[in-house]
Amino acid sequence: MLKRHRLWLIGFFILALSIPAYMVFSAGKPKVVTVTPSAGSLGKTVKIKIKGSNFTKTKGNNILNVEFNDSQLVVNSIKYKSSKLIEASVIIGPEATLGKKKIIVTNPNGKKYTKAGAFNVKSATVEIEDFTGSYVSIHNSTSQSYRNDCTNFACHFSIMTEKSLKASVPTFHMKKLSLPAIPGATKTVKCTYCHKTTDIVEGSAKNIRRNVDVELCVTCHKTKTYAKFYME
Known part of the structure; x- marks a missing residue:
């Protein structure tokens, strides 16, 4: 009986070693607490910081992903800083709908978290440049x-x-x-x-x-x- 118990422990240990490290440390579900800045204008590129918990780093083909529920909001870069912080660059397309958007963070293990109203898309700001010269x-x-x-x-x-x-x-x-x-x-x-x-x-x-x-x-x-x- 003791021998069988030892064999079971050895088998479990070998199985644990065969599991990729990212699966061991990313078993939990991510959570988003805040997104800063929480708003951006049409046509702009905004660098955001996503704070939360249990974020895990990309490993091979298993990636850490950030997206929104609007195809006009394109995340063109994602930087894993720590288990509590992600930095991302977001391109706000000119045809994005105005209003608050959901942000979805997906860990490499496939587990995801959706936070509603995390980012607000506003209308474009008008930049008026000065003229030089007379009206003629x-x-x-x-x-x-x-x-x-x-x-x-x-x-x-x-x-x-x-x-x-x-x-x-x-x-x-x-x-x-x-x-x-x-x-x-x-x-x-x-x-x-x-x-x-x-x-x-x-x-x-x-x-x-x-x-x-x-x-x-x-x-x-x-x-x-x-x-x-x-x-x-």
């Missing part, structure tokens, strides 16, 4: 201050959301810009002939009309009743 130079392609990013958030950003209409009748501006009577070699220069006082830096397209000198309007409409309207 930033629209003149021959100028050193010429800007070709007209649809940035400081200027004509509404163009990005508006839809163009295909019209068969030329608009007022299209007609006037084609007339030799309006001085200027380019359409930009022709625009500033009428819109002399427009502050493009501040006003954007919505303020252009009210900054037109009414005397210029009357020049074209003087023979019609529109003249009184413009003068008022």
Whole structure:
């Protein structure tokens, strides 16, 4: 009986030695306590720290994994720091849905932990850069201050959301810009002939009309009743 007991102990010891180390030390289930920072904006890459317990290191093909319940949140790097800390880099895609997300940590042994509301996706922040140059130079392609990013958030950003209409009748501006009577070699220069006082830096397209000198309007409409309207 004693001999059989010894053989059983020896067999158990040999079996224990044959089990990979990562399975011995990662038998428990991971737990997530906090994620910092707990929020990020669309289009940004955020480095987060995941604090908890019983995290285990990647071993061969058995990996420590971090993911979210939104395919637009891509974890592109994971660093095991200790059994209580994981560092990860998260790319927040532009089409991610706003709101709080679940984070899922999976140990190499396959056991996982899901924490709801761990990370909040917020709308993109707008970074407005300063302009240099006058309102004439930033629209003149021959100028050193010429800007070709007209649809940035400081200027004509509404163009990005508006839809163009295909019209068969030329608009007022299209007609006037084609007339030799309006001085200027380019359409930009022709625009500033009428819109002399427009502050493009501040006003954007919505303020252009009210900054037109009414005397210029009357020049074209003087023979019609529109003249009184413009003068008022």
